[in-house]
Amino acid sequence: MENWDDIRVFLAVARAESLSGAAPGLRMDPATLGRRVARLEERLGAALFVKSPQGYALTPRGERLAEHAARAEAALARAEEAGAPERGLSGQIRIGAPDGCANFVLPQVCAAIQGQNPELELQILALPRVVNLSKREADMAVTVSPPEAGRLTVQKITDYRLSLAQRADAPPPESLSALKRPLVGYIPDMIFDRELDYLGALGARGVPLASNSVSVQLQMLRHAGIGIVHDFALPFAPELRRVLTDELSLTRSFWLVRHAADRRSARLSRFATALMAGLRAEVARLEAESLTGGGAGRDG
Numbered sequence: 001m002e003n004w005d006d007i008r009v010f011l012a013v014a015r016a017e018s019l020s021g022a023a024p025g026l027r028m029d030p031a032t033l034g035r036r037v038a039r040l041e042e043r044l045g046a047a048l049f050v051k052s053p054q055g056y057a058l059t060p061r062g063e064r065l066a067e068h069a070a071r072a073e074a075a076l077a078r079a080e081e082a083g084a085p086e087r088g089l090s091g092q093i094r095i096g097a098p099d100g101c102a103n104f105v106l107p108q109v110c111a112a113i114q115g116q117n118p119e120l121e122l123q124i125l126a127l128p129r130v131v132n133l134s135k136r137e138a139d140m141a142v143t144v145s146p147p148e149a150g151r152l153t154v155q156k157i158t159d160y161r162l163s164l165a166q167r168a169d170a171p172p173p174e175s176l177s178a179l180k181r182p183l184v185g186y187i188p189d190m191i192f193d194r195e196l197d198y199l200g201a202l203g204a205r206g207v208p209l210a211s212n213s214v215s216v217q218l219q220m221l222r223h224a225g226i227g228i229v230h231d232f233a234l235p236f237a238p239e240l241r242r243v244l245t246d247e248l249s250l251t252r253s254f255w256l257v258r259h260a261a262d263r264r265s266a267r268l269s270r271f272a273t274a275l276m277a278g279l280r281a282e283v284a285r286l287e288a289e290s291l292t293g294g295g296a297g298r299d300g
Contacts (some may be wrong), residue, residue: 001190004076005038006039006040007040007069007072008026008073009022009026009028009033009036009037009040010037010048010062010065010066010069010134011066011069012025012026012033013033013037013049013075013118014028014048014049014056014062014066014135015135015136015137017055017056017057017135018055018056019031019033019034019037019056019095021204021243026274031233034071036050037056037113043210046059046061047059047062048061048065049062049092049257060075062177070136070261071098071122071261073262074259074261074262074265078252082191088121089113089117089119089267089270089271090117090119090120091119091120091267092121092122092123093120093121093122093123093139093140093268093271094122094123094124094125094137094138094139095110095122095123095124095125095138095139095140095165095275096127096131096133096137096138096140096141096142097124097125097126097127097131097141097142098126098127098128098142098143098193098196098214099126099127099154099214099215100214100215100220100230100233100276101142101254101279102124102125102126102142102270103126103214103215103233103293104230104232104233104236104286105125105232105279105282105283105286106142106279107124109122109275109278109279109280109282110275112278113271113274113275113278120271122226125137125206128142128190128192128212128282129192130142130192130193130211131143132149132152133152133257133258133259138299139258139259139260139262139268140256140257140258140262140268140272140275141256141257141258142255142256142257142279143193143254143255143257144193144195144196144252144253144254144255145193145194145195145255146226146255146257147257151260151261152257152258152259152260153257153258153259153260153262153263154255154256154257154258155255155256155272155276156253156254156255156256157253157254157255157256157276157279157280158253158254158276158280158283158284159251159252159253159288160230160231160232160251160252160253160254160283160287161230161231161249161250161251161252162228162229162230162231162249162250162251162252163228163229163231163234163241163243163245163248163250164176164226164227164228164229164242164245164247164248165226165227165228165229165234165240165241165242165243165246166181166221166225166226166227166240166241166243167222167224167240167293168239168240168241169239170226172243172244172245173226173236173243173249173251174245176202176244176247176248177203178201179226181224181225181226182207182208182209182224182225182226183202183206183207183208183209183225183226183227184207184208184209184210184217184220184221184224184225184226184227185199185202185207185217185228186198186207186210186211186212186217186225187210187211187212188206188207188210190212195252198228198250201248201250202228202248203226207227208225208292209224209225209227214233215232217229218233218236218237218240220241221237222237222239222240223265226243228248228250229288231286231287231290231291232282232283232286232287232290233286234286234289234290235286235289235290241244246278254279254283255271256276
């Protein structure tokens with residue numbers, strides 16, 4: 001059996017696809033990692049990576065080893081949990097999420113969970129793309145569409161609403177067909193999930209003010225334009241108000257996606273339960289606030 005520490009190094013490089021990317025998490029320098037990988041390849045008598053200036057890509061032999069090693073890693077983690085006394089959650093957990101959820105909902109939910117579990121270290125990975133769980137970019141991910149492939153466990157968290165919004169001091173539009181203010185939205189060719197494509201609902205082909213970030217879109221709307229906004233984000237922008245709610249109101253969903261092997265992890269399952277409950281409660285609270293406080297106003 002290979003030295004587990006060497007396998008751990010191999011997995012980190014495989015997931016990061018580079019020595020420099022794996023180095024910080026392992027607290028080793030890239031040169032040392034390179035020697036460790038070369039030593040493992042020599043013992044196995046096979047190349048595990050194709051090395052190039054672009055990084056380290058797994059060979060077929062490396063892919064097979066990575067699959068078996070990941071299962072062994074998960075089994076080892078479950079064994080350690082089984083032998084540990086029951087107590088609060090601890091260790092590091094990384095959650096990937098689209099930036100709307102990551103900016104406006106996850107911080108307060110994670111802060112509450114961490115406050116109840118002082119030994120827990122939570123990291124939020126906010127990306128304008130789908131988080132790659134197979135490469136262990138995160139332990140679990142919040143998505144806006146359930147994945148259709150992969151060895152994954154998927155649970156629906158909650159529905160959320162989106163509305164058309166603009167500055168409260170701007171004249172309200174008479175109808176969707178008579179929008180005069182510039183549209184704010186996603187960069188069309190950078191939309192990473194079909195559920196984020198709102199242009200059809202607006203009957204528009206493009207947007208004059210665009211960003212791949214929900215947070216940037218919200219900041220644009222605070223200065224000019226009109227666009228579709230998460231209702232749970234409106235309390236963070238009190239100068240905006242919902243308009244044409246009778247003509248346009250969208251509903252989308254958040255899903256929690258995990259590695260299938262992790263469903264046997266009591267620690268991750270306990271955290272997932274707390275995370276989903278917290279997200280449901282926080283989305284409901286913020287949406288209610290958007291109706292009574294920030295984001296409220298007479299519909300145009």
